[in-house]
Amino acid sequence: MINKGLLKEYAQGFGIQLDETALDRFDFYAKRLVEKNKTMNLTSIVEPQDIAVKYFADSLSLISKTSLPRGAKVIDIGTGAGFPGVPLLIARPDLKMTLLDGTGKKLRFIEETLHEMDMAAEIIHARAEDSSKSPEHREMFDFAASRAVAELSRLVEYCLPFVKVGGVFAAMKAISAEREQDGATAAIKLLGGGVPDIKRFFLPDGSERSLIFIKKISQTPTKYPRPSAKIAKRPLG
Numbered sequence: 697m698i699n700k701g702l703l704k705e706y707a708q709g710f711g712i713q714l715d716e717t718a719l720d721r722f723d724f725y726a727k728r729l730v731e732k733n734k735t736m737n738l739t740s741i742v743e744p745q746d747i748a749v750k751y752f753a754d755s756l757s758l759i760s761k762t763s764l765p766r767g768a769k770v771i772d773i774g775t776g777a778g779f780p781g782v783p784l785l786i787a788r789p790d791l792k793m794t795l796l797d798g799t800g801k802k803l804r805f806i807e808e809t810l811h812e813m814d815m816a817a818e819i820i821h822a823r824a825e826d827s828s829k830s831p832e833h834r835e836m837f838d839f840a841a842s843r844a845v846a847e848l849s850r851l852v853e854y855c856l857p858f859v860k861v862g863g864v865f866a867a868m869k870a871i872s873a874e875r876e877q878d879g880a881t882a883a884i885k886l887l888g889g890g891v892p893d894i895k896r897f898f899l900p901d902g903s904e905r906s907l908i909f910i911k912k913i914s915q916t917p918t919k920y921p922r923p924s925a926k927i928a929k930r931p932l933g
């Protein structure tokens with residue numbers, strides 16, 4: 697389905713070497729995404745070349761812009777049909793991956809897909825703001841990532857409580873990074889985040905992307921995250 701040679705090149709452009717097993721897994725994942733999308737609403741992107749660029753290359757960009765030690769504990773918050781978490785795990789099977797989403801149906805798709813590819817991840821069906829209150833998940837991750845889930849001022853309240861002090865949260869954005877960062881300065885500080893570092897790059901199709909990296913420099917006060925309705929109505933800003 698996908699052009700494996702091209703995907704290999706895209707990954708090399710990010711400094712990532714994909715072996716045959718990884719390329720086969722990407723191909724299988726793309727096929728299953730398109731197939732299952734006929735009966736459930738997983739994605740609006742169904743052209744193989746678009747899947748390779750907008751989902752796979754975009755997700756892999758994270759690896760090239762940060763260093764993830766072997767065996768790092770990673771959580772993808774609002775993973776949907778698996779982005780960026782599943783591509784990261786295919787490229788880096790050594791990572792301890794957790795995939796979280798509030799919608800169970802997409803998680804079942806991921807769980808079955810991973811099983812078929814002979815891979816496994818921890819799957820959490822919960823809202824982020826509920827899950828991060830539990831001791832087994834709070835401040836337990838080296839790295840958290842989130843793609844296309846919420847504006848940064850809300851997203852940091854969903855995500856930073858999962859990250860251990862010294863770890864990093866990465867928000868994957870299109871071109872709105874600066875504006876969103878300005879609107880989230882107070883929230884980031886309140887939640888224990890440091891000064892954001894924005895990295896810009898282009899995908900192979902020429903579209904611009906930004907990654908906002910926020911290092912966790914102190915513990916998140918226990919009163920955060922607030923209940924869902926409060927976060928939605930009044931972001932910390």
Ligand code: SAM
Binds near residue numbers: 776779802
């Ligand atoms: N990250 C995927 C991607 O890039 O394709 C999915 C993006 S989709 C637009 C947003 C996803 O975030 C949905 O699957 C939704 O259920 C999930 N989501 C939004 N807010 C959430 C929250 N507070 N807790 C858990 N999941 C959430």
